[in-house]
Amino acid sequence: MRAALPDEEQITVLLDGVFLPLSQARVHPLDRGFVYGDGVYEVIPAYGGRYLRLEAHVARLERSLADARIKNPHAAREWVQLLTELLDRHGGGDASVYLQVTRGVAPRDHAFPDCPPTVFAIPRPLKPVPAVQLDQGLKAISCADMRWQWCQIKSIALQGAVLLRQQAIDVGADEAILHRGRWVTEGAASNVFAVIEGAVVTPPPSNWLLHGITRDLVLELAAQVDLRVDERPLRLKELLVADEIWLSSSTKEVLPVTRLDGVPVGDGLPGAVWRRVWDAYQALKAELRAQ
Ligand code: PDD
Numbered sequence: 001m002r003a004a005l006p007d008e009e010q011i012t013v014l015l016d017g018v019f020l021p022l023s024q025a026r027v028h029p030l031d032r033g034f035v036y037g038d039g040v041y042e043v044i045p046a047y048g049g050r051y052l053r054l055e056a057h058v059a060r061l062e063r064s065l066a067d068a069r070i071k072n073p074h075a076a077r078e079w080v081q082l083l084t085e086l087l088d089r090h091g092g093g094d095a096s097v098y099l100q101v102t103r104g105v106a107p108r109d110h111a112f113p114d115c116p117p118t119v120f121a122i123p124r125p126l127k128p129v130p131a132v133q134l135d136q137g138l139k140a141i142s143c144a145d146m147r148w149q150w151c152q153i154k155s156i157a158l159q160g161a162v163l164l165r166q167q168a169i170d171v172g173a174d175e176a177i178l179h180r181g182r183w184v185t186e187g188a189a190s191n192v193f194a195v196i197e198g199a200v201v202t203p204p205p206s207n208w209l210l211h212g213i214t215r216d217l218v219l220e221l222a223a224q225v226d227l228r229v230d231e232r233p234l235r236l237k238e239l240l241v242a243d244e245i246w247l248s249s250s251t252k253e254v255l256p257v258t259r260l261d262g263v264p265v266g267d268g269l270p271g272a273v274w275r276r277v278w279d280a281y282q283a284l285k286a287e288l289r290a291q
Pocket residue numbers: 043161186187188189190191209210211212213214215248249250251
């Protein structure tokens with residue numbers, strides 16, 4: 001028997017349409033998620049008890065399920081209702097909800113089984129980004145992207161990403177920025193931006209990267225604060241001399257990278273362009289909290 005987590009009784013989770021304490025949630029060991037990593041997921045942030053871009057996350061979940069050919073057990077409207085109820089039960093404050101859908105429980109066989117998918121979702125408090133990361137920025141390393149070729153699916157099979165992130169951590173860095181040959185794709189768990197001659201450059205959506213919800217938001221906010229936005233393939237050699245580098249994700253928001261492969265990015269401090277977008281991001285969060 002594994003030891004119970006400290007607050008399992010207090011955490012309400014969603015399992016196959018039922019809300020129950022985490023301590024009572026049980027998933028079968030033959031679940032395809034456990035045996036094959038055969039599932040997809042979402043991480044959805046909320047501020048002051050309100051989701052940020054819930055509909056976009058649900059739409060991406062639908063695309064991941066369709067690409068992975070996993071049955072979608074709910075219409076978009078039902079996903080919104082279930083996830084909203086889960087967050088309401090969690091209470092106010094800032095939170096992030098992890099949602100995963102697997103192909104379900106069946107005897108081990110690669111062929112698709114005929115069974116209902118398993119749905120699991122859990123809310124957790126979303127801690128503020130540590131001040132040191134805002135003041136000093138992150139360290140990143142560049143790594144060859146050795147993951148598979150369907151990176152647009154938000155797959156729970158994350159061994160490639162886990163190994164790449166750990167490669168960064170092992171050398172005292174925070175994130176691995178990935179490239180396929182000369183082209184930058186994304187971070188191990190984030191999207192990548194570069195500021196080049198005043199423009200915000202990020203690779204366009206494709207099968208080589210996850211179409212990040214925060215990525216789209218960052219591009220919108222950049223346009224709002226009158227920055228030029230350029231969605232185009234980004235060369236690694238451009239990244240290595242960019243004025244600024246940023247990473248985005250639902251839990252990191254948008255953070256500056258101030259060292260890449262041990263070399264300072266720009267003047268080695270969080271950039272002024274990043275700051276404008278970050279300020280706009282904080283203003284948006286404040287609006288949500290005030291609703
Ligand atoms: N990861 N690219 C990858 C490979 C990711 O894993 C993530 C997010 C992103 C950013 O996507 P979004 O802005 O929609 O969060 C890009 C989540 C947060 C995770 O695995 O925890």
